[in-house]
Amino acid sequence: MPVSGTCPGGDSVGQTRGRIFFFLPALILLAAFVVYPVINTVWLSFQTPEGEFSFLKNYAEILSEPELVDLRGFKRGFPYGALIHNIMWIVIHLPLTVMLGLILAVILRDVKGGAVIKSIIFLGMVTPMVVGGIILRFLFDGSVGILPSFLNLFGITRRTLTAHPDTALFALILGSLWLWTPFSMVLYSAGLETIPEYVYEAAVIDGASPLRIFFLITVPLLRPVTGVVITMTFLWVLKIFDIVYVATMGGPGGASNVLALQMYMYAFRQFNANAAAVVATFLMIVALIVSIPTFRALRGDEA
């Protein structure tokens, strides 16, 4: 056993130095293709297209563009602007995903064939979102889609829901719910398994009704899972791009536009890198703020 040149920890100096090679490949890739671009984007967001440093003036200008916030929408209807659409998306989608995922997880635990149903629902999770967009476009199509035909039974005129300003965004939100709820269902199912059986048995002996058990035992014990579901769902909706690009391209007339798509339009269709950087940086800041509680929780776990 080599004794010479040993560090206090018991490792030889040469060995400790060699440890840097454990980190290098990952850190170099991250630095070059993630961290540098992020810093560069922040820098671009402070500059005018002419290359002048304008700091936050860009933000004030871009974020009040009608593409992002269109106050006239509140008088006339869609579009309200990408930012408002994102907010609407989150406000509608988030509580429904949490509730549906939880209810599905609880119901399917007690149902015969629950595993099969879970697998069916889970299909949405392994579907590439581009395909998801195509499926939604087909589902909502006025002439070949099943949903408009179904609604027609109730006297609602058949039309392509994704092609009309007043329904396009809602159709996409509904579709995103269909694609994303499996995620919260799976997390809740895993969370349910961690609740020990005797907790329920005790409650049943005490004569608690199923509803009381659900609200007073299941829901509180699943709170950590709910936290993760809310954060991940928020991030997913915030970044939503593929299904909008494929199903509506943000249309008609911007009625289903979202921030991630608007950023792409600025950057790669209008070649306005600075406006794109403003939208991207805005997305990043919101994403970071939303994730702070989860990070706290993760750190708490380590201690």
Added chain:
Amino acid sequence: MRMAGQKTSRTIMLHLVAWLLALIWLVPFLGVFMASIRPLSEISRGWWKFATFTPTFKNYVGAWNHPAAPISRGMMNSLKVAIPGTIFPVLAASVAAYGFARFSFRGRDFLFIVIVALMTLPQQMIAVPLFRIINKLGAVDSYVGLMVVHSAWGIPWILYFMRNYFSALPVEVEEAAKVDGASDWRIFLQIVMPMALPAVASSSVLQFMWVWSDFFLALILIYSPTKLLATQRVPLLRGVYHVDWGILAAGSIIVMTVPIIVFVLMQRYYIRGMVGWVSK
């Protein structure tokens, strides 16, 4: 007696609701599947109507050999990106994750938190400078460029996932090996990695699915018609004068099969990878 009857009716209700939900969830998939195996004339009447039903394989052939955007080519291209785009980041991130789990150095925890924070980034945040860098490297419109970007993009969460796994492994075996004079690399490769294979499988499955399903990065980095990936080709299957739903549906299903096969084969690891977010 009344209690028992109540309980039975409750169970029946529960099953009804469950299967109804399953049906609702299945309908959009069922529709695409039906559209993919029926001629356009039948789709136009409604895929849920079966007055005439002539199953055909034509749409699949049409999508596979599509004149503008053959899916066959897209599948090959996607594999060329997704396979190395899975192997590289899993290797690089696993090695670094082991370092974060076992070696102590100044600033380690801070560095780790920065890397974890990178997980929340929207891809839009790197898009413009990334395009410029890759362009400078002459790797725009090449799979190497896209693969490297996917590798870098996947590292934070794989690293996070693997580090948690390594941290949970018992350290005694490694210490014993160290006393016997084994180097860090030997310990990592011969003792730790074999124990970590389930975690490697989980992160590989998730990474592969994400690279396969990715659209945005491909959209900004790959543009030659012959080089387009599978996900980029699906939207191009729409006809020119009318939407050719049969071919579009068939192409969608072909592209979906790969993640579905991976999921079915590796279900255990996939779920474990996802649930890794809640359980330490």
